Amino acid sequence: MASSRRPALPPINKSSCDDHMPNYKDLDHLRKFLTAHGQILSRKRTGYCAQCQKALKQGIKRARHMALLPFVG
Amino acid sequence: MTALYESMFLLDNAVVREGWNKAKAVITDTLEKHGATVKTIRRWDERKLAYPIKNKNRGTYALCYFEMGNEQIAAMRREFDLSERVLRYLILRAEEVPAAELELSTAEHAADFVVPPPPPDDMVEPDSGPIGQGDEEPVSPDMIVPDLDEVEGEADERPRGKKNEAKASLEV
Numbered sequence: 001m002a003s004s005r006r007p008a009l010p011p012i013n014k015s016s017c018d019d020h021m022p023n024y025k026d027l028d029h030l031r032k033f034l035t036a037h038g039q040i041l042s043r044k045r046t047g048y049c050a051q052c053q054k055a056l057k058q059g060i061k062r063a064r065h066m067a068l069l070p071f072v073g
Numbered sequence: 074m075t076a077l078y079e080s081m082f083l084l085d086n087a088v089v090r091e092g093w094n095k096a097k098a099v100i101t102d103t104l105e106k107h108g109a110t111v112k113t114i115r116r117w118d119e120r121k122l123a124y125p126i127k128n129k130n131r132g133t134y135a136l137c138y139f140e141m142g143n144e145q146i147a148a149m150r151r152e153f154d155l156s157e158r159v160l161r162y163l164i165l166r167a168e169e170v171p172a173a174e175l176e177l178s179t180a181e182h183a184a185d186f187v188v189p190p191p192p193p194d195d196m197v198e199p200d201s202g203p204i205g206q207g208d209e210e211p212v213s214p215d216m217i218v219p220d221l222d223e224v225e226g227e228a229d230e231r232p233r234g235k236k237n238e239a240k241a242s243l244e245v
Contacts, residue, residue: 064123066134070124
């Protein structure tokens with residue numbers, strides 16, 4: 001019955017997410033939620049609630065549009 | 074209906090080199106032409122772009138808050154789209170002008186605020202690395218060279234030095 005799945009990595013945002021709403025200008029904060037290839041991490045990995053994950057997605061996409069964050073790489 | 078908007082503009086560094094006031098006028102003239110009242114405008118940052126835009130690797134960001142009727146937004150967007158001096162722009166609705174933003178923009182306007190001239194477009198190296206690497210770089214060149222000299226004189230390096238000298242003498 002042993003599962004071959006890797007154990008899930010702990011979420012980055014361990015505390016509740018109401019203290020810091022993601023914003024496109026806060027680049028150091030946004031970078032924590034990107035993979036090495038520039039992909040947005042899943043909610044499982046970020047530990048964000050639905051509302052904050054949506055704000056994170058929006059913030060990263062706005063930053064990408066302004067060439068503050070990469071689309072790839 | 075008028076509303077408050079937050080906007081960020083990415084300006085070509087060639088425009089900024091002609092003078093920051095000129096560069097600001099590129100934005101404010103277009104805004105005011107379409108009936109906007111500019112609340113604050115300031116230089117946000119000058120940085121390397123995450124990807125080249127119009128063969129430019131660096132650009133200057135300006136952050137602006139303005140009030141405007143929503144009917145004119147589309148026409149203004151079209152003008153910014155066509156502008157070659159504004160590389161990118163982002164216009165968002167805002168609830169209020171943040172207090173910090175008011176302070177920073179007044180500081181830029183009032184005092185003898187000198188906007189540093191943008192570096193050449195080829196200068197990619199210093200900003201390219203992550204923050205951690207950037208912190209290490211200024212320390213390493215000064216620190217490593219004298220350390221090596223000191224270490225060579227100390228006990229740890231002596232045997233190696235002697236071995237090397239011995240080898241050298243054998244080779245000769």
